[in-house]
Amino acid sequence: MMWLWIFLAVLPFLLIKNAFIMTILSLVGIYSIASLGLNxxxxxxxxxxxxxxxxxxxxxxxxxxxxxxxxxxxxxxxxxxxxxxxxxxxxxxxxxxxxxxxxxxxxxxxxxxxxxxxxxxxxxxxxxxxxxxxxxxxxxxxxxxxxxxxxxxxxxxxxxxxxxxxxxxxxxxxxxxxxxxxxxxxxxxxxxxxxxxxxxxxxxxxxxxxxxxxxxxxxxxxxxxGIAKSLDLLAISVIGGMASLDGPFYGSLVYTALPFLFSRSHLSLSIVFGIILIFVVLFMPLGVSFYIGKFRTKYLNSIAAYLKKSRKPYGQFLDTKFGKIHYIKSGSGPKNLVLVHGNFASARFFEPLIALIPKNEYTVYALDLPNFGFSEEFEGEVSIEKYADALSAFIEKLGISNIILLGHSLGGAVAMGYAVKNPSKLQKLILVDPAPVYGMPKYDESAYKIIELYRKNPDMIKKALMINAPTYENEKFFKKIMSDALRMARKTFIGNAKALASYNYSEQAKNIEIPVKVVYGDKDVILTLESMEITAKAFKNGELIVLEDIGHSPVVENPGEIIRIIKM
Structure with missing residues (x-):
């Protein structure tokens, strides 16, 4: 709505000589305020x-x-x-x-x-x-x-x-x-x-x-x-859309602009207004605002998504058989720490954590998984196994071993997929609010349609990221992550959701001997405590660590505690 407010504030200076139109616009605003109250x-x-x-x-x-x-x-x-x-x-x-x-x-x-x-x-x-x-x-x-x-x-x-x-x-x-x-x-x-x-x-x-x-x-x-005005306000609310904040404006615009549009015709305004009201009730029962919002969400927001997309890489690239993988490296310590991000994220998601990790103790590698951020898109369908293979190719190209591997959310599933195939390469596995060891539940087709909307709606992505980290209030940080998320391959928006419901490492996890720390924020709105208990018990040396008053993203909400767990 901010663009609309700016436009409305500038509009009178474009129409400064037209007193009649200015009065019409003033009445639109007046009836919008009254209709807001009725709404x-x-x-x-x-x-x-x-x-x-x-x-x-x-x-x-x-x-x-x-x-x-x-x-x-x-x-x-x-x-x-x-x-x-x-x-x-x-x-x-x-x-x-x-x-x-x-x-x-x-x-x-x-x-x-x-x-x-x-x-x-x-x-x-x-x-x-x-x-x-x-x-x-x-x-x-x-x-x-x-x-x-x-x-x-x-x-x-x-x-x-x-x-x-x-x-x-x-x-x-x-x-x-x-x-x-x-x-x-x-x-x-x-x-x-x-x-x-x-x-x-x-x-x-x-x-x-x-x-x-x-x-x-x-x-x-x-x-x-009188009564007529009360009924007019009721009609404005119905036309604009009940339980809608911008509905009163659209309804008032229709109600107030109609006399101007039909002032030189022989049509009765009451008849015209009645026809519009009947049309809205029959064919747009949720009000004009709902359908304008739907159109904006499906089509117009794609322009904003393109403009807000990240343009400049902030790290370096590594050539692998899965294409170029973009990553950031920090520190020069003897211990190798590899960080794997979750859905709608990138290597940049770990910046608050990396900033606190002692550079003389750890060498940190945080990558954009293929299909994410500035890494290249891999061919074929999306799967957790394929992401795990890409992570394996990345680690192999770096030539590092004895790794502490940390995966968050979707990255937790990827980290598990890597661990079951390459346990000898790992010193420790840390799963931060990971997708469960047995996979996420399957969605119905209507849910996938909603997920697809994220591709063209930056604000939906940013809101989802912020909801998952309720105690972290740096909005600029989420804007950067959102900009990276807009670079995700088109197939991943639905593909990642399906991939998260299509794996099960419960049996393979029994063979992993290394220590596994499963970290869970008790305010997580995506995962349940029960699913994390099952995940921790699936590993021989699994341990569940519950963080109080933390959401789905402890790596940004409480990075100090994550570093303590890394050092355990």
């Missing part, structure tokens, strides 16, 4: 509200009266309008806890009617049915560009606020309540608290949107925020 209430927490426009009117009148009567700065007026709407959200939210489904919908419908009638009757304060005109916008030039930038600023802040909330404990609680309220309560979720909180925050965003509407348009009346 939180309905899409994320599963409550039904068709009286959302009432909170827009509360925010609009509060800010207008404060700015006009007390000369309050407009930003403070908008914020106070949002706070007052928040309080009314709490007021409505508590009694609404006893209602659900259509009953809650009717209650919110009654609220919007009541608020409209109340503001219509307070003529001395709100102007009654005629409303309030000439609402000020007291900034330097009172220009449409300034109004647009103010709306965009509030939209950006609202988007970031909701993004943080949705990805936090609050968001998980809301989604749990949406899926099954009773099960959520059984699991310890305070249903009442989170339902009221969602209603109040959603109402606050509507209040902010209403306040912005008042100052951008310069005129408000009770009829502007």
């Amino acid at each position: 939180l209430i309905m899409g994320y927490s599963g409550q039904i509200s068709i009286g959302h426009a009432a909170f827009m009117s509360i925010g609009a009148y509060t800010s207008t009266l404060l700015v006009m009567n007390y000369n309050l700065p407009i930003v403070f007026g908008i914020l106070i309008g949002g706070i007052v709407a928040f309080l009314f959200g709490l007021l409505i939210g508590f009694p609404a806890l006893r209602l659900s489904g259509f009953y809650l919908a009717i209650a919110t419908l009654g609220f919007v009617v009541a608020v409209e009638q109340l503001f219509s009757s307070l003529e001395h304060l709100t102007g009654g049915h005629a409303g309030i005109r000439n609402i000020p916008f007291p900034y330097l030039w009172n220009s449409d560009v300034e109004k647009y930038l103010l709306v965009l600023s509030f939209l950006f802040i609202s988007y970031i606020l909701l993004q943080r909330l949705i990805n936090s404990k609050n968001g998980r609680a809301w989604m749990a309540i949406r899926e099954n309220e009773i099960a959520s309560a059984v699991m310890g979720v305070n249903v009442a608290k989170y339902k009221v909180l969602a209603f109040a925050i959603g109402s606050m965003l509507a209040g902010i949107a209403g306040a912005l509407y008042a100052h951008v348009i310069g005129y408000i009346a009770p009829s502007d925020f």
Whole structure:
């Protein structure tokens, strides 16, 4: 979304002379904010509200009266309008806890009617049915560009606020309540608290949107925020996509741009909008945002993947019968240590570990396996055995023996494959959160389709790497690993997953006499403790070492402990 924010911020300076388009864009932003609030209430927490426009009117009148009567700065007026709407959200939210489904919908419908009638009757304060005109916008030039930038600023802040909330404990609680309220309560979720909180925050965003509407348009009346407006906001949310952060923007764009597109035609806007709503419900039930995201994931992100791919080798090359293998070498000590990386990784993955290894004690070799990083692609299908043979060719070309071999994740399976064929070359085998000795479970075909998406989606790769190392927070490091991962051979994205489910070294492992250390981070989200216990017991001299509060990647999360294990 960052590219979109940059584009939206620059856009007014390209259209600075077109006041009409600037007003249309401002309205898109306003309705996006209001729809974000409704999406939180309905899409994320599963409550039904068709009286959302009432909170827009509360925010609009509060800010207008404060700015006009007390000369309050407009930003403070908008914020106070949002706070007052928040309080009314709490007021409505508590009694609404006893209602659900259509009953809650009717209650919110009654609220919007009541608020409209109340503001219509307070003529001395709100102007009654005629409303309030000439609402000020007291900034330097009172220009449409300034109004647009103010709306965009509030939209950006609202988007970031909701993004943080949705990805936090609050968001998980809301989604749990949406899926099954009773099960959520059984699991310890305070249903009442989170339902009221969602209603109040959603109402606050509507209040902010209403306040912005008042100052951008310069005129408000009770009829502007009646049932029709509430239904419009509901339609915006449905068209854009429920439970989607960018859905409100796409829905608002359709809703607000349609009058402009059809202004010179003889078509009724209500008919056109109704046809679009029916089309979306029938053929795009998940909303426009879902299908735009799907298109971006499958096609557009391939451009980003190409641009973010690593270009310059950072190590040296070794010619083998499996092609050129790229590797890094560190230190000049008497002990040889060979490091084998996992899936979506490269030799660079071991940089935090290598930096701490005593250079006078160890000579360290970390390679990019064939098909990974800057190493060449080997011919034929992918298999763990073939990777192990490539590792053997690499070690043979180096001419080293008495090796300490360390493999991580997929590299652990490769290291086992090498060890069962070349036990005499090894002094010790260290398996760090390795694929189990008996292989990984097989996926169904739908899972392979998802794995294939990683090839064109850098952010998916980076997120996967970061999830597997939850205690390591160096984002620049993960960007470098992601750039190397984008160099993986196309066949490996699905091929590696199938290869990990197609080997079993349980019998051969019994013949290995050397010490084998199986290291497991107890916060690993891929492997189970049971699978690691079985793997350690498969070797005669196997030992399981469990690291507390560590994820799938101890080599970056706790390299000091890995070095201690290497020295054992």
